[in-house]
Amino acid sequence: MRRDYLLCLLVLVVIQAVVSLTYLDRIPRVFVDEAWDSGLACNLAENGKLANKIITGHGGIDVHFIQNRLVQAFVSAGIFKLFGCTIFTSRFGSVIFSVIAICSLFALMSRWFGIKQAFWVCLATIINPWFFEVSRRARPEIYYTALAVVLLLVIDKYFENGSRKTSLLAGVIAALLSLTHCNGILAAFCIGLSSIICLRNKSLVRLFLWGFIGFAITTLPYFIHLFYSLKDPSVNFYEQMQTSGLRIPIIIKELSRWKHFFDFPKLILPGLVIFISWIYAWFSRSKEDKTLFCIMFLYPFVLPFASVSQTPYYLIFMIPFSTALLVRLIWCILFGLNFRCKLRTIKIVACYAIIAAYAIPCMWSVSMWFYCLKDADFNNVVNEIALVVKPEDYIWADPIFWFGSDKYKYAPYLITYDKIPLREYCNYVKRLNCLYAIRTSWYTFPPLDKTNVLSQMPEFRKDVAVDWVCKRLGTKIHEFYDPYYGYIEIYKLR
Numbered sequence: 265m266r267r268d269y270l271l272c273l274l275v276l277v278v279i280q281a282v283v284s285l286t287y288l289d290r291i292p293r294v295f296v297d298e299a300w301d302s303g304l305a306c307n308l309a310e311n312g313k314l315a316n317k318i319i320t321g322h323g324g325i326d327v328h329f330i331q332n333r334l335v336q337a338f339v340s341a342g343i344f345k346l347f348g349c350t351i352f353t354s355r356f357g358s359v360i361f362s363v364i365a366i367c368s369l370f371a372l373m374s375r376w377f378g379i380k381q382a383f384w385v386c387l388a389t390i391i392n393p394w395f396f397e398v399s400r401r402a403r404p405e406i407y408y409t410a411l412a413v414v415l416l417l418v419i420d421k422y423f424e425n426g427s428r429k430t431s432l433l434a435g436v437i438a439a440l441l442s443l444t445h446c447n448g449i450l451a452a453f454c455i456g457l458s459s460i461i462c463l464r465n466k467s468l469v470r471l472f473l474w475g476f477i478g479f480a481i482t483t484l485p486y487f488i489h490l491f492y493s494l495k496d497p498s499v500n501f502y503e504q505m506q507t508s509g510l511r512i513p514i515i516i517k518e519l520s521r522w523k524h525f526f527d528f529p530k531l532i533l534p535g536l537v538i539f540i541s542w543i544y545a546w547f548s549r550s551k552e553d554k555t556l557f558c559i560m561f562l563y564p565f566v567l568p569f570a571s572v573s574q575t576p577y578y579l580i581f582m583i584p585f586s587t588a589l590l591v592r593l594i595w596c597i598l599f600g601l602n603f604r605c606k607l608r609t610i611k612i613v614a615c616y617a618i619i620a621a622y623a624i625p626c627m628w629s630v631s632m633w634f635y636c637l638k639d640a641d642f643n644n645v646v647n648e649i650a651l652v653v654k655p656e657d658y659i660w661a662d663p664i665f666w667f668g669s670d671k672y673k674y675a676p677y678l679i680t681y682d683k684i685p686l687r688e689y690c691n692y693v694k695r696l697n698c699l700y701a702i703r704t705s706w707y708t709f710p711p712l713d714k715t716n717v718l719s720q721m722p723e724f725r726k727d728v729a730v731d732w733v734c735k736r737l738g739t740k741i742h743e744f745y746d747p748y749y750g751y752i753e754i755y756k757l758r
Contacts, residue, residue: 265379272383273370280366280390283630284359284399289352291400291637293748298402299663302354304329305340309349314489318666322679323503328493330504334486335411335444336404351642351667354402362399365410366390369584372417376552381591388587388622393531393629394580405580408448411441412455413584416555419459423466431471435478442479443486446505447578450563450570458558462551517574518564525576530629533621540618541589544596553592556585594618640748646671652742652754653700660693660733660757661702672700678729689729690736698757703734705750721751733757 303318314329314337329337339357347353366386373382389395398406415437422430438456441448460468493499526535545557560582567578597611597618646668653659653672666674675696678689693701705721707728721743725731734740738755745751 269374269379272379273367276366276370276383276386276390277363279387280363280399281359283390283396284362287634287638288355288359288400289350289643290640291633292397293637293640294351294642294664294667295401295403296663298351298354299666301333301336301404302340302349302402303663303666305337305354306344306349308337308341309344318663318674318676319679320676323500323505324496324498325504325679326676328489328496328499330490330493330499330501332443332448332486333404333445335440336402336407339407340402354667355400358399358401358403358406361406361410362395365406365413365584368410368413368417369588372413372420373588375417375420377592377595381595384594385584385588385591388591389584391623391626391630392534392583392587393527393626393633394525394576395583396630396633398577398580403577404445404448405577408441408444408451409581409584411437411444411448412451412581415441415452415455416459416559419455419471420463422471423459423463426466426470428470428474431474432478434471435475435480436482438475439479439482443483446570447567447581450566451581453566454559454562458555458562461558462555514568518568521574521576521579525579527629531625534625537593537618537621538586538590541586541593544593545589548592548596550592553589556589556592559585560589590618590622637748642667642749645746645749645752648744648746648752649702649754657700658696658698659700659702660696660698660730662704662707662730665702687732687736690733693733693737693757701730701734701738701755701757703730703753703755705752721753 300316300319304314304316307313307315307317314334315327316325316329320326325331336357339360340354343353343356347356366389369389370382370386373385377385398409415434418430418434418437422434438452441452494501526532542557542560545553545560548554548557563582564579571578594615597615642664646665649659649665649668650671655672658673658675659665660675661677663677668674675693675698678692703721707725724735734753734755737757739758740753741756742754743751
């Protein structure tokens, strides 16, 4: 049994590592948040300070970084210290945590449902296109997803042995989970409440007492940092914690989030079979199925009230639990329903239909990532800019161009959620003594998915700061086209 366990785990780790590391610096295209988070980690690695020097404004984020997004920063800082800061190394931490997610998911599912079901749950998670993407991005979603599975595993272990060490460890994991992102706090809440409702078989006093001690000790350095940082008048707590200046009605925001999550209509079939598996879990008598259902119900219920962002990335937390319920549904149909002999063919066909509805769209989507973007190397763009811009010259550009700061100097990007005249950006760029500005056919970041970039450079956009700076202060001296990052123009500023 132990040999089978280790063999299955090894196979899953190898599959996840190969899928995640192949063309890691090219797939997917660079996203603006990756530059933001990597800039923070790079400054931490080089100067030992929690401050994001590639951004200015935004509540003094360049003075003291006070958001509870520290796990990724410290993990990436360690990697940068050892291997330098590149797109590949910025994403390597996500690969590590994707492997942690798969290992902890396999351990949990093996405890609950056996090795065979655990293997297929993990495999279904690996081929999910959203899990595939966040495993390759320098973003916090994979960090709190992995730690959430670890937390559920530790709490389940506590309800088995009731030890102080296990409850203390649960508190430490919950604290780390809360320090990955604001959604990590939601994830810890959903995991903890669902476990108490469905798995509780021992006194909660020891769990709460020692769990609180572990939580308090782990988060104490963050609160000390927060206390001293807020003494600086240039640091604004509310503005740093704010993720968007927009206030969108909850219904519209959530419809948009779920529409993009299912990549409508491309992933509607996987979404449909997962929804059916939720219904199965509702009627299931298994406490483990009930736990998974509670997590799946609580998280999307509380998310709209805790986040102003409508990004679909925040739903990725649910993927490991969704695939677990999907495999449970298939297992129930195959082995749990006592059909008569003449109906066995029907249940086998039903299982194959469910598998095909989930696996084919997922594997097709992952395959298209490789087919469409295997040559999407952002370094080609950086090298083209370096032919014009000298290493000592400052550029004004969208934050993703920070990834080329070894070839030129990147000027901090001004972020504010208050409406200010665009001429303020011109004055700001003048004060920085920037010699060049980079204008792109996309705004802030290139397409997130596999779609093509614009085939031509648009007219100057009045509401885009970089366009405004280029038009008012610049003279175009060079332009080029990259098939994956579109048209790019270089302006000499006067």
